[in-house]
Amino acid sequence: MDLSYGEDAERFRGEVRSFLKEAWQPGGARGAELAELIRAFRRRATDQGYLYRAIPRQYGGSQQPVDVVRAQVIREEFSKARAPMEVGGNGMSMLVPTLLERGTDEQKDLFLRKTIEGDYVWGQGYSEPGSGSDLASVRTRAELSPDGSKWIINGQKIWTSQGGYATHMFMLVRTEPDAPKHDGITYLLLDLNQPGVTRRPIRQMTGEGGRNTFYEFFFDNAETPVSLQVGERGKGWYVSRTTLKHERATIGSADGLGRQFSKLVELAQEMGRSKDPIVRDRLAQIEGAVMAHRYTSFRLFSCNAAGEDPGPVQLMMKLLLTETGHEIALLAQELIGEAGLTEPAGAGSGQTNMARGPNKWLDQIMGSLGNSIAGGASNIQRNIIGERGLGLPRDLALSAEK
Amino acid sequence: MQFHLTPEQVSIQDAVRGTLADNWPMERLHQFADNDQDFDPQSWNALMELGLAGVLVPDSGMGLVEAALICEVAGEAAASGPLIAQLLTVGAVAASDNEDAKAFLEGLTAGTTVATLAIDSEFVQAASSAALFLARDEAGGLRLIEAGEGVTIEPVASTDRSRPVAKVSFGAVKSHVLFPAGHPMVDRIRDAALVLIAADALGGAQHCTDVSVGYAKERVQFDQPIGRFQGLKHQLAHMALDVEPARAFVWYAAYAWDAGLEDAPRAAAMAKAHLSEVYTRSTRAAIAAHGGIGYTWEYGLNYWFRRSVANRAWLGSPAEQRQRAAELAGW
Numbered sequence: 001m002d003l004s005y006g007e008d009a010e011r012f013r014g015e016v017r018s019f020l021k022e023a024w025q026p027g028g029a030r031g032a033e034l035a036e037l038i039r040a041f042r043r044r045a046t047d048q049g050y051l052y053r054a055i056p057r058q059y060g061g062s063q064q065p066v067d068v069v070r071a072q073v074i075r076e077e078f079s080k081a082r083a084p085m086e087v088g089g090n091g092m093s094m095l096v097p098t099l100l101e102r103g104t105d106e107q108k109d110l111f112l113r114k115t116i117e118g119d120y121v122w123g124q125g126y127s128e129p130g131s132g133s134d135l136a137s138v139r140t141r142a143e144l145s146p147d148g149s150k151w152i153i154n155g156q157k158i159w160t161s162q163g164g165y166a167t168h169m170f171m172l173v174r175t176e177p178d179a180p181k182h183d184g185i186t187y188l189l190l191d192l193n194q195p196g197v198t199r200r201p202i203r204q205m206t207g208e209g210g211r212n213t214f215y216e217f218f219f220d221n222a223e224t225p226v227s228l229q230v231g232e233r234g235k236g237w238y239v240s241r242t243t244l245k246h247e248r249a250t251i252g253s254a255d256g257l258g259r260q261f262s263k264l265v266e267l268a269q270e271m272g273r274s275k276d277p278i279v280r281d282r283l284a285q286i287e288g289a290v291m292a293h294r295y296t297s298f299r300l301f302s303c304n305a306a307g308e309d310p311g312p313v314q315l316m317m318k319l320l321l322t323e324t325g326h327e328i329a330l331l332a333q334e335l336i337g338e339a340g341l342t343e344p345a346g347a348g349s350g351q352t353n354m355a356r357g358p359n360k361w362l363d364q365i366m367g368s369l370g371n372s373i374a375g376g377a378s379n380i381q382r383n384i385i386g387e388r389g390l391g392l393p394r395d396l397a398l399s400a401e402k
Numbered sequence: 403m404q405f406h407l408t409p410e411q412v413s414i415q416d417a418v419r420g421t422l423a424d425n426w427p428m429e430r431l432h433q434f435a436d437n438d439q440d441f442d443p444q445s446w447n448a449l450m451e452l453g454l455a456g457v458l459v460p461d462s463g464m465g466l467v468e469a470a471l472i473c474e475v476a477g478e479a480a481a482s483g484p485l486i487a488q489l490l491t492v493g494a495v496a497a498s499d500n501e502d503a504k505a506f507l508e509g510l511t512a513g514t515t516v517a518t519l520a521i522d523s524e525f526v527q528a529a530s531s532a533a534l535f536l537a538r539d540e541a542g543g544l545r546l547i548e549a550g551e552g553v554t555i556e557p558v559a560s561t562d563r564s565r566p567v568a569k570v571s572f573g574a575v576k577s578h579v580l581f582p583a584g585h586p587m588v589d590r591i592r593d594a595a596l597v598l599i600a601a602d603a604l605g606g607a608q609h610c611t612d613v614s615v616g617y618a619k620e621r622v623q624f625d626q627p628i629g630r631f632q633g634l635k636h637q638l639a640h641m642a643l644d645v646e647p648a649r650a651f652v653w654y655a656a657y658a659w660d661a662g663l664e665d666a667p668r669a670a671a672m673a674k675a676h677l678s679e680v681y682t683r684s685t686r687a688a689i690a691a692h693g694g695i696g697y698t699w700e701y702g703l704n705y706w707f708r709r710s711v712a713n714r715a716w717l718g719s720p721a722e723q724r725q726r727a728a729e730l731a732g733w
């Protein structure tokens with residue numbers, strides 16, 4: 001065992017560091033000025049080979065050979081320098097990898113550059129009112145236009161994160177109503193700015209409404225060219241599996257959990273409770289899970305670098321993360337005490353970066369509930385661990401499912 | 403021995419439940435949550451017309467058990483209004499021999515004079531609507547403060563939307579001492595408050611369990627009602643296991659207070675601690691059991707979640723109550 005990244009990686013770290021020192025100097029820039037600075041910085045960092053490494057140059061990426069160690073060094077150094085990484089969101093984490101693997105040249109040409117530059121924002125159009133955990137039961141219909149050139153879409157999608165900002169959607173629709181349920185789905189890309197699409201925000205329990213919440217979308221003869229179908233007709237379920245794997249990997253990021261835990265310790269100190277034996281005991285208990293999560297992510301990273309299969313543990317990362325999130329929420333609730341009787345400034349406005357007191361933890365206390373549902377509810381994670389991980393037989397009621 | 407509800411006690415709960423069903427349906431709760439009012443006269447008056455505000459009056463033939471039963475149903479419905487405070491204030495004023503304070507008794511008992519609790523916290527429910535504040539004096543006794551001069555109310559964004567709080571401070575106020583520091587009633591009123599908060603939590607947790615069980619029977623995924631999946635079924639069974647046995651615990655804490663048992667203060671602290679935990683767990687489990695719909699504002703579980711946050715922090719967190727309970731036990 002050796003946790004060092006090796007000499008080559010350390011030399012590379014030096015290069016990244018000196019690049020960042022020179023290239024990332026935001027000063028006091030704000031608003032549009034800052035946005036432009038970030039854009040220009042991302043372009044330079046990409047030219048340097050630090051960002052969008054998996055994406056070919058012709059689509060705006062840096063087209064680097066796969067090197068998870070270097071990728072990790074980049075993440076660490078960028079995060080230390082608080083420099084902007086790649087754009088976030090479902091487009092980058094889910095659609096881009098799918099297009100890289102399954103997209104046509106035309107699709108890559110149309111969407112990759114605009115997505116990584118942040119011009120296109122993607123909604124994940126999977127869930128429907130009747131289809132959540134049972135995603136393969138989607139009912140939103142798509143039918144070919146008489147001339148066979150377009151898909152005509154009718155139905156409804158729901159809980160779409162970023163729905164207020166989304167310019168496009170990648171979606172699962174039913175195209176072969178008579179086929180077995182997993183084999184009747186097609187994966188489509190759709191421009192949301194058209195008359196056949198109506199969107200509506202759904203207010204979340206946090207109070208958040210407007211653009212900072214999830215949305216529902218109604219499709220009334222919405223259209224998309226057949227050329228924007230990803231993968232074969234009727235094979236959309238299998239196309240979507242590539243992306244879901246990806247989503248789990250992003251949600252399972254260890255750095256975020258570690259940072260959240262450090263903040264929890266700071267909260268205990270700020271509230272004068274860090275010497276309280278009860279609080280110390282609970283903090284240390286939570287840190288046990290945080291450390292297990294962190295070192296498992298190292299293990300996954302190492303297996304990944306060596307091209308080895310880490311086994312069932314990779315199926316556990318989302319649940320471990322979100323369950324630890326609940327423990328953090330419960331302790332935070334104890335620590336903030338009466339501060340929890342009031343909502344933090346900006347609650348419901350999405351302005352989470354303003355100066356706020358201990359009650360800002362209400363965001364995490366409630367948000368941890370959403371994290372356990374989004375991207376596959378906890379029971380579905382448990383089923384996955386039990387069935388795919390441990391090889392237990394499927395529930396009788398589900399035995400027809402894939 | 404009689405340690406289950408009498409028909410009279412059941413009918414008290416039925417009356418409160420029916421009144422709240424008529425006057426406090428989800429639409430009203432939604433409307434109230436988004437307006438700037440801290441008090442809803444309509445549902446309050448309907449509740450007060452049941453004539454139950456005097457349950458804690460010493461010769462009423464009722465007591466904290468009945469008060470707890472009422473508060474439990476209020477918790478179920480996430481009812482608005484400082485009900486716990488009202489019941490306690492009527493009891494405290496009736497037991498006091500301050501004649502000036504007693505002048506308020508009639509209005510308090512009728513519910514036309516609204517009282518709220520301002521003990522051990524600057525966060526006060528219905529602060530701008532209450533005529534009276536049940537508060538401490540400088541020495542730690544209990545006094546009744548009249549709204550108006552000397553009372554400063556600073557609005558805040560209340561987490562609990564069903565019983566919004568404001569920040570209240572007292573300067574040169576008009577007040578009436580009910581019990582001087584050291585009088586046994588000072589602590590007894592605090593203990594009674596703990597029991598009633600526990601009762602409210604019990605009702606809220608029961609509501610979360612009922613709604614989740616109901617949903618699990620209706621919601622279909624994989625062509626099955628989701629309640630058929632053993633994973634979820636066991637989670638719902640755990641919710642019920644958390645709530646149902648806690649009911650008799652709340653009764654005991656209330657009964658011990660009524661009967662003046664020696665362990666009444668400890669039972670109150672334990673009940674507040676235990677039910678706060680149960681309520682927190684129940685609201686979280688309910689949202690998880692619902693999936694996406696549970697995370698919405700519209701579905702409404704968030705009101706109970708928010709109320710559980712408030713109940714937990716109010717008059718001392720579970721950890722603080724357990725600490726007191728350990729001390730009271732002489733451990």
Ligand SMILES: Cc1cc2nc3c(=O)[nH]c(=O)nc-3n(C[C@H](O)[C@H](O)[C@H](O)COP(=O)(O)OP(=O)(O)OC[C@H]3O[C@@H](n4cnc5c(N)ncnc54)[C@H](O)[C@@H]3O)c2cc1C
Binds near residue numbers: 124126158370621
């Ligand atoms: C904050 C947030 C953001 C989201 N963003 C998006 C998005 O951008 N795009 C998108 O498409 N979707 C999104 N979702 C939707 C999310 O993927 C679904 O909510 C989730 O898959 C659960 O589906 P459901 O809500 O229909 O709940 P259901 O599937 O109805 O589940 C209800 C309950 O039943 C349980 N259950 C279901 N099946 C089983 C089983 N077989 N065994 C045991 N228990 C079971 C679940 O665990 C849950 O407790 C988001 C959700 C949230 C909360």
